[in-house]
Amino acid sequence: MNGPVRIGVLGCSAIARRRTLPVMRDADHIEVAAVASRSADKAREYAAGFGGEPCGYHELLARPDVDAVYIGLPNALHHEWARLALLAGKHVLCEKPLATDQSSAKDLEDLATTNRLVLRENFAFLNHPQHDEVKRLVADGRLGAVRTVAAAFGFPPLPATDIRYRAELGGGALLDAGVYPIRLAWHLLGDGLSVAGAVLRVDPALGVDVSGHALLTSPDGVFADLEFGFQHTYRSRYQIWGSAAALRLDHAFTPPPGHRGSLDIEEQDHGEQLVMPAAHQFRLSVERFADAVRTGWSARTEAPWLAGARETARLAEEIRAVAVTVPAQAGAA
Ligand SMILES: NC(=O)c1ccc[n+]([C@@H]2O[C@H](COP(=O)([O-])OP(=O)(O)OC[C@H]3O[C@@H](n4cnc5c(N)ncnc54)[C@H](OP(=O)(O)O)[C@@H]3O)[C@@H](O)[C@H]2O)c1
Incomplete structure (x- = not known):
């Protein structure tokens, strides 16, 4: 990948506002492409502050200008939305914990590996x-x-x-x-x-x-x-x-x-x-995720992230x- 990694943000969460979006907005190789919320007003407010197009969750996953998705949703929703994002061909940076149980973590690991998509849990x-x-x-x-x-x-x-x-x-x-x-x-x-x-x-x-x-x-x-x-x-x-x-x-x-x-x-x-x-x-966590996306999926670099997420779950x-x-x-x- 030559240009910046175009990231879509799922959920206008506190952690996205406090930590993730400021880092993404300021990073050289990242562009905030879209921000999704259940509330149109909230999506507009976050987009005004950090860039990107305001939209809804499913709409974000359907956008061709989104390469990767950041998930800052409540824990119980991580598996569902990470799964949908991977199925849509997006790389995923998911807030910790990646999953609330082992089988969900394994499901996501298999999906990411089969599709050669970067999937990382944001344990900064x-x-x-x-x-x-x-x-x-x-x-x-x-x-x-x-x-x-x-x-x-x-x-x-x-x-x-x-x-x-x-x-x-x-x-x-x-x-x-x-x-x-x-x-x-x-x-x-x-x-x-x-x-x-x-x-x-x-x-x-x-x-x-x-x-x-x-x-x-x-x-x-x-x-x-x-x-x-x-x-x-x-x-x-x-x-x-x-x-x-x-x-x-x-x-x-x-x-x-x-x-x-x-x-x-x-x-x-x-x-x-x-x-x-x-x-x-x-910043290191977000930038290293983007670097992994830009470099292209590698079993060697991704295996420890996936194993760590599975073992944690x-x-x-x-x-x-x-x-x-x-x-x-x-x-x-
Ligand atoms: N890595 C870290 O250092 C760190 C630090 C803090 C938190 N986290 C993780 O980040 C995640 C979010 O934590 P947070 O404190 O930022 O939470 P939060 O402010 O409550 O944000 C969660 C967001 O999820 C969306 N959402 C979708 N469905 C929801 C539902 N049914 N109920 C509530 N919210 C829903 C909402 O966005 P919309 O209203 O825009 O749809 C909401 O703003 C958690 O997994 C947490 O473990 C990580």
Whole structure:
């Protein structure tokens, strides 16, 4: 592909307005071609701010001037609309999580692979170089043998009308915040993770989980201890505890673009602090997706994205299946 990637945006979401559309509008190799909403006024408003033709969802997928689609819809709608977009021959950048269950993720993976279309899940943190540095330290043996990865992502309650409190839209803390530590565990420990146990705190009135805790094990016996929720003070952190040293990274999942994270290494008799580079991970995620579209589909580059999305969906589904549920106190949401 020679010109810019022409992207159609499905849904005038908060995340599209705050993060995705500003990055797309300013990127060299991306053109916002169309913006779809259920409301004509909203589509016009977003198009006026970010470019593109306002339209409806089905109309957007039928447009020949749209090469790729960005999906920022509620979680339960990702599978349906990603499927329709792929069937229309569009590449897809979908908000996390790609799917709410394993079979839907596998369905999309098969469709994208058969049609040689780029399909990525927008876990922006995976693009931040600070995690490459962590992987390098682990691979170099700096921590010795890794025993436990502990990760947490949580934040305070959201407005009562938020999609995250609506079960029928794929709401809940597991699918919203929990998928970050799950994806991190797969990123660091690889395939074959199994769920040893889990607890979910469920709001009885809403029927959605508002926080949770899961314990996974890797095939070679490493534990992944994962916490998530929206009943907390802000936390976005992971720690890797090994036989020789432990490492801790704060602001792990959603660091602001200018933030230079500190990687704290603690050994038996001393500590060390490494300052990480800053990065605009959201921009990197969107631009790398567009680069993949421009370069042309490649099994080698797309396979890890597809496997990561499938494994994240599988583990979230298994956590839900085994979890002991406890009621959230009234007003917890
Ligand atoms: N990668 C990240 O860092 C990040 C951060 C936040 C959120 N997200 C993900 O982005 C997605 C959207 O989250 P958000 O917070 O931006 O949500 P939001 O503001 O509520 O946006 C969702 C949009 O979906 C459309 N929609 C279509 N059918 C709907 C329905 N039945 N009910 C409600 N909305 C419907 C609406 O657009 P129209 O009214 O225009 O049709 C709505 O604006 C979620 O999957 C979330 O996990 C990702």
